[in-house]
Amino acid sequence: MVNKLKNRLLGGIALLASAFVLPPMTLSAETVVSTELTLMANAERTESGDTGFYNLSNGKFSLSSKGLNEVKGQLTVDVEVTDTVLIDIQKAWLKAQLAAFRLTMGKTRLSWGEGYMYNAGDVIFGGKGADLSAEELRDNNAWLASLYLPIGDFSFIEAVALPPDLPILAWQQYAQAKASADENPVLQAEFKKKSAPEIAGPKQTSAGGRAYTKLGGLKFETGYLWDGTDELHKPYVSLQGHLLADLHASSSIELGSDKPFSPDTKKSWRISGGALYQLPLSSYGENPSSGTLDFRFEAMVSPYGEWNAETLYAAPFNPLSGDGNASPYALSLFPQISWKSDTLFAYVRSVISPIDASAISSIGLHWAPLQGFKILSGFSLQSGNDGDVYVFDGAQGWKLSLGTRVDF
Amino acid sequence: MNMKSLIIRIRNCLAVAVFAVIGAATAGAQSLSADEILSRLDKGQTFDTMKSLGTMSIADSLGIRKTEFINNARGKDDSFMEFTSAAEKGQKILRNSKELYLFFPESEEITRLQGAALRQNMAGSDISYEDLTGNRNRKDNYTATLAEGETIDGRACFHILLEANKKNIAYPKQEIWVDKSNYLPVLIKNYALSGKELKEIRFSDVVTVSGFPFSSHLVVEDKLKKGTRTELQFKNIEINIPIPAKTFTLENLSW
Numbered sequence: 001m002v003n004k005l006k007n008r009l010l011g012g013i014a015l016l017a018s019a020f021v022l023p024p025m026t027l028s029a030e031t032v033v034s035t036e037l038t039l040m041a042n043a044e045r046t047e048s049g050d051t052g053f054y055n056l057s058n059g060k061f062s063l064s065s066k067g068l069n070e071v072k073g074q075l076t077v078d079v080e081v082t083d084t085v086l087i088d089i090q091k092a093w094l095k096a097q098l099a100a101f102r103l104t105m106g107k108t109r110l111s112w113g114e115g116y117m118y119n120a121g122d123v124i125f126g127g128k129g130a131d132l133s134a135e136e137l138r139d140n141n142a143w144l145a146s147l148y149l150p151i152g153d154f155s156f157i158e159a160v161a162l163p164p165d166l167p168i169l170a171w172q173q174y175a176q177a178k179a180s181a182d183e184n185p186v187l188q189a190e191f192k193k194k195s196a197p198e199i200a201g202p203k204q205t206s207a208g209g210r211a212y213t214k215l216g217g218l219k220f221e222t223g224y225l226w227d228g229t230d231e232l233h234k235p236y237v238s239l240q241g242h243l244l245a246d247l248h249a250s251s252s253i254e255l256g257s258d259k260p261f262s263p264d265t266k267k268s269w270r271i272s273g274g275a276l277y278q279l280p281l282s283s284y285g286e287n288p289s290s291g292t293l294d295f296r297f298e299a300m301v302s303p304y305g306e307w308n309a310e311t312l313y314a315a316p317f318n319p320l321s322g323d324g325n326a327s328p329y330a331l332s333l334f335p336q337i338s339w340k341s342d343t344l345f346a347y348v349r350s351v352i353s354p355i356d357a358s359a360i361s362s363i364g365l366h367w368a369p370l371q372g373f374k375i376l377s378g379f380s381l382q383s384g385n386d387g388d389v390y391v392f393d394g395a396q397g398w399k400l401s402l403g404t405r406v407d408f
Numbered sequence: 409m410n411m412k413s414l415i416i417r418i419r420n421c422l423a424v425a426v427f428a429v430i431g432a433a434t435a436g437a438q439s440l441s442a443d444e445i446l447s448r449l450d451k452g453q454t455f456d457t458m459k460s461l462g463t464m465s466i467a468d469s470l471g472i473r474k475t476e477f478i479n480n481a482r483g484k485d486d487s488f489m490e491f492t493s494a495a496e497k498g499q500k501i502l503r504n505s506k507e508l509y510l511f512f513p514e515s516e517e518i519t520r521l522q523g524a525a526l527r528q529n530m531a532g533s534d535i536s537y538e539d540l541t542g543n544r545n546r547k548d549n550y551t552a553t554l555a556e557g558e559t560i561d562g563r564a565c566f567h568i569l570l571e572a573n574k575k576n577i578a579y580p581k582q583e584i585w586v587d588k589s590n591y592l593p594v595l596i597k598n599y600a601l602s603g604k605e606l607k608e609i610r611f612s613d614v615v616t617v618s619g620f621p622f623s624s625h626l627v628v629e630d631k632l633k634k635g636t637r638t639e640l641q642f643k644n645i646e647i648n649i650p651i652p653a654k655t656f657t658l659e660n661l662s663w
Binding site for chain 1: 466468470471472473474494495497498506512514515516517518520521522523653656657658659662663
């Protein structure tokens with residue numbers, strides 16, 4: 001077991017190192033290197049009610065292929081620095097155009113469904129994890145393989161498979177526990193209760209597909225995912241169109257493999273919808289600036305969800321984190337007003353739980369006075385009472401961020 | 409009559425003939441109506457296909473920001489643009505007469521927009537997508553009046569006054585100065601309904617590509633923002649070349 005673990009670790013390190021060391025595969029291929037450095041100073045209300053200060057630095061290094069017409073790839077490494085260093089392979093993918101279809105493999109993102117904050121059609125990532133201080137709220141990625149088959153200019157079908165992770169970390173922890181038990185007989189009784197982690201079976205592989213097309217003026221998308229982790233069937237449907245504003249709606253449901261029509265099934269039914277109205281101001285009024293004022297409103301509804309307010313959490317819990325869902329309640333709202341010009345991105349946005357009257361509101365200003373250089377500022381405030389879904393840092397929790405970002 | 413006198417007479421006759429031809433041509437040109445000039449202007453800016461590399465420079469009091477892109481255009485409405493500069497990181501735009509698709513490579517997301525989004529400015533510049541691709545049917549959207557000709561930047565021009573005859577036109581009023589020799593725009597001024605000048609676009613660096621004259625350099629000034637201007641420089645221009653139909657598809661957008 002330990003040798004197998006070591007071999008797999010070494011293989012992984014070799015694969016990662018080769019991406020940086022090996023020369024381009026063909027004489028015509030080039031590698032484009034890009035770097036993004038973000039340096040932020042933050043102040044926020046701590047759990048004890050005091051004010052805490054900390055810095056958070058992030059570096060993102062991307063190697064992207066260039067020059068090959070039928071193949072492309074990207075490797076992005078994300079490094080977060082605070083009192084420790086966290087390294088993450090954010091993206092590592094390749095795309096290959098093979099005859100009539102396109103193959104994508106590696107760690108990347110597929111955006112299914114429709115929605116900026118709320119998207120019931122996002123059955124792959126479940127709408128988890130949103131960064132309210134960013135221009136793009138989500139950047140989750142997963143290891144996957146997909147086949148894309150175009151049908152017409154604006155229609156396609158896509159199949160995807162998401163195999164479960166190789167449990168290297170679990171093996172490492174098991175090996176460490178075994179080594180500790182071997183050295184200390186006191187730990188052996190506890191160790192015997194553990195079982196060695198095994199590679200997941202086929203049933204734990206998530207897989208599905210979607211179809212995307214236009215019906216008249218509407219964009220219509222429907223798909224299905226077998227979620228191997230939770231053993232759930234997840235069909236969805238999504239529409240997008242325009243009537244005075246850009247409108248969208250999506251709906252999905254989760255069917256258990258053993259009991260597809262249980263009470264949990266009804267509770268899992270979600271409907272999301274939204275409207276976006278864009279007002280380009282360069283041609284209006286007497287003193288407009290060149291830019292676009294966006295008015296956005298979205299909502300997520302679980303018709304059979306919890307409509308009564310109650311205290312759900314005994315400990316701080318961030319429903320916007322990577323492990324959380326939008327809200328355990330039946331209704332969540334997201335209004336946003338934003339302004340975007342060549343140098344400015346300013347926004348006021350809020351995630352609202354009307355059932356328990358709690359919210360996280362965020363205001364931000366990103367100013368790019370020079371090419372490749374941005375000054376970032378943001379302030380967020382939690383409103384509501386202790387125990388409300390969006391008051392996870394204590395009542396009236398707040399956070400102030402100020403920093404810079406440079407791209408080169 | 410000696411030989412020298414004969415040569416002088418022939419030379420004078422040729423000169424008169426040349427001037428007569430030029431005069432006739434000029435008179436013919438001057439007799440064109442505003443609509444006819446607009447038709448020639450629109451026709452001269454509409455190609456079956458066009459591909460170019462472009463650099464857009466936005467200058468303000470703090471410095472200059474540059475954006476580079478590859479633009480493919482088909483007919484009056486279809487265009488596919490890929491941004492190649494680092495800041496835009498491979499963002500792509502697919503546009504036709506009714507919808508705009510944006511692709512953000514970081515999120516692998518395709519966003520479909522309609523309506524007012526089609527009039528938004530390109531990459532935050534002073535140039536709209538309509539300035540670049542869709543503004544080739546002025547004759548249908550405006551009522552034109554021919555004013556006194558002028559010389560702009562050393563080029564003899566027709567001077568046309570335009571008033572929109574439809575709603576939802578980006579600029580209710582325009583003035584266009586059209587080069588008399590090649591029917592290319594030399595200067596365009598856009599006005600609000602009140603008559604306040606909003607934007608000025610100057611065209612220069614005329615190149616001939618596949619027999620078509622083409623202005624490869626545009627300078628746009630937003631008259632409401634002092635100290636800022638956008639320059640657009642086209643290079644590697646190709647006109648009426650075969651562009652695969654697959655270029656203007658979602659497949660290419662998400663590649």
